[in-house]
Amino acid sequence: VQITVLGKSPAWQDVDGACSGYLVREGDHVLLLDCGNGVFSKLRCTCDYVEVDTVLITHLHSDHFLDLIPYSYALRYAPRQQPVAVDDWPANESPARPRLFAPPGSGDVFRRISALFGAEELIETAFELIEYEPTETYQFGEMTVHFGEVPHYTLTFAVDITTRSGARMTYSADCRPNSALVDLARETDMLLIEATLPRPERTGLRGHLTAREAGEHGARAGARRLVVTHFSDELDPEHVCAEAAAGYGGSVELAVEGAVYAVGEAAASAHRAA
Ligand SMILES: [Zn+2]
Ligand SMILES: [Zn+2]
Numbered sequence: 001v002q003i004t005v006l007g008k009s010p011a012w013q014d015v016d017g018a019c020s021g022y023l024v025r026e027g028d029h030v031l032l033l034d035c036g037n038g039v040f041s042k043l044r045c046t047c048d049y050v051e052v053d054t055v056l057i058t059h060l061h062s063d064h065f066l067d068l069i070p071y072s073y074a075l076r077y078a079p080r081q082q083p084v085a086v087d088d089w090p091a092n093e094s095p096a097r098p099r100l101f102a103p104p105g106s107g108d109v110f111r112r113i114s115a116l117f118g119a120e121e122l123i124e125t126a127f128e129l130i131e132y133e134p135t136e137t138y139q140f141g142e143m144t145v146h147f148g149e150v151p152h153y154t155l156t157f158a159v160d161i162t163t164r165s166g167a168r169m170t171y172s173a174d175c176r177p178n179s180a181l182v183d184l185a186r187e188t189d190m191l192l193i194e195a196t197l198p199r200p201e202r203t204g205l206r207g208h209l210t211a212r213e214a215g216e217h218g219a220r221a222g223a224r225r226l227v228v229t230h231f232s233d234e235l236d237p238e239h240v241c242a243e244a245a246a247g248y249g250g251s252v253e254l255a256v257e258g259a260v261y262a263v264g265e266a267a268a269s270a271h272r273a274a
Pocket of ligand 2: 059
């Protein structure tokens with residue numbers, strides 16, 4: 001399975017960056033894991049948006065789903081998506097309509113947000129919306145997907161993906177320290193984990209992990225490889241890396257936008273996309 005980092009920023013974008021978005025490919029299936037602000041243009045750098053089979057949203061925070069709005073406009077209004085010829089594009093009788101798996105209750109939220117600009121049905125007509133059942137297992141091509149609910153500020157699901165060849169990657173989504181993620185990620189080949197914070201939240205309910213805590217979660221899960229993400233470019237990357245490595249008890253990698261990770265039989269090393 002191949003994972004491309006489209007965006008790794010936290011809730012505000014890095015310079016020239018994007019919020020959460022990861023392109024996961026296995027065989028001929030293309031899965032977009034989260035679609036935060038900035039992700040749609042990064043997606044277009046890597047892949048034609050009409051070729052995405054499935055979009056999966058972990059939770060309804062803007063940095064994980066907001067670019068469903070421009071993505072929906074593209075699917076609805078792009079010249080090549082029309083039933084009549086437009087400009088140089090021929091008529092299209094079967095325009096792309098990717099499946100959109102989103103948490104329970106998402107349809108209502110999508111309608112309320114889209115209604116603010118007078119297009120209540122925007123997302124549901126652009127995509128085939130499926131509110132997933134978190135206890136169910138789903139099959140996306142040769143990928144089997146499980147969910148694990150993790151504690152955050154809103155209903156949030158970590159995602160575990162296993163391929164037919166046995167390769168596994170687990171994505172934390174956003175979460176405060178917990179054991180559900182450790183259980184979901186046990187012995188995974190690669191844990192992609194959030195490390196938003198330079199130090200724990202000073203007040204109120206916790207919602208995120210520090211880099212050290214991210215490392216500790218990786219160690220508790222026995223993850224074979226740890227990739228840290230969702231940290232700001234306003235933090236010192238060497239410090240983030242050192243903290244995560246100290247928690248993990250081994251070397252870790254920092255997610256870099258454009259990086260491609262191959263997990264499984266292919267090379268287990270990250271390399272920058274051209
Ligand atoms: Zn987030
Ligand atoms: Zn969040």
